[in-house]
Amino acid sequence: KAGVTQTPRYLIKTRGQQVTLSCSPISGHRSVSWYQQTPGQGLQFLFEYFSETQRNKGNFPGRFSGRQFSNSRSEMNVSTLELGDSALYLCASSFDRGVETQYFGPGTRLLVL
Amino acid sequence: AQSVTQLDSQVPVFEEAPVELRCNYSSSVSVYLFWYVQYPNQGLQLLLKYLSGSTLVESINGFEAEFNKSQTSFHLRKPSVHISDTAEYFCAVSEVSGTYKYIFGTGTRLKVLA
Numbered sequence: 573k574a575g576v577t578q579t580p581r582y583l584i585k586t587r588g589q590q591v592t593l594s595c596s597p598i599s600g601h602r603s604v605s606w607y608q609q610t611p612g613q614g615l616q617f618l619f620e621y622f623s624e625t626q627r628n629k630g631n632f633p634g635r636f637s638g639r640q641f642s643n644s645r646s647e648m649n650v651s652t653l654e655l656g657d658s659a660l661y662l663c664a665s666s667f668d669r670g671v672e673t674q675y676f677g678p679g680t681r682l683l684v685l
Numbered sequence: 686a687q688s689v690t691q692l693d694s695q696v697p698v699f700e701e702a703p704v705e706l707r708c709n710y711s712s713s714v715s716v717y718l719f720w721y722v723q724y725p726n727q728g729l730q731l732l733l734k735y736l737s738g739s740t741l742v743e744s745i746n747g748f749e750a751e752f753n754k755s756q757t758s759f760h761l762r763k764p765s766v767h768i769s770d771t772a773e774y775f776c777a778v779s780e781v782s783g784t785y786k787y788i789f790g791t792g793t794r795l796k797v798l799a
Binding site: 576605607612613614615617620628662664673674675676677678679 | 691694719721726727728729730731734775786787788789790791792
């Protein structure tokens with residue numbers, strides 16, 4: 573099976589712009605979670621989608637949003653980018669929740685100038 | 686609310702020496718416990734997990750972790766490390782019920798020295 577793929581792998585944006593990141597989960601996986609990884613902060617949970625519905629949400633401002641399509645692919649959008657949004661954004665998929673192992677993509681590295 | 690604490694941000698250790706990476710958690714409900722590893726420029730991958738049963742769990746590459754409910758800990762150990770174990774290690778918990786949200790620790794960077 574193909575692993576979790578994320579596009580693009582690298583992005584450079586300027587403050588005020590918006591960005592959309594894409595994640596394709598492992599075939600058959602219905603849950604997709606997004607995380608922000610920064611040095612010193614570890615992985616911060618953004619949100620989780622399951623069957624096109626947001627099931628969980630972390631403590632991020634409304635500028636961060638996401639959605640999931642019927643084929644389980646997910647997108648994450650960040651509007652009005654700030655310098656502090658520079659990070660590695662990781663997507664993880666699993667068949668369901670709880671005991672399920674999360675399978676991570678390689679991430680999208682976003683740099684905001 | 687759940688929380689995961691990894692007190693050591695960096696752990697240097699010589700090759701073939703033993704290592705312990707510490708993880709403590711806080712939760713008002715029962716949890717599942719995980720260790721993930723992140724090699725440079727890669728995403729995270731599962732190393733081992735505790736769901737129930739024996740409190741000692743092992744990975745295929747020689748790591749083991751023991752669930753200690755009274756101390757709310759899930760420390761990761763390896764009796765003899767290799768250069769290839771150099772990576773960042775993340776402890777995580779997931780509630781057994783309720784939101785099932787994954788909470789990760791801030792990570793421990795293991796540096797194995799020759």
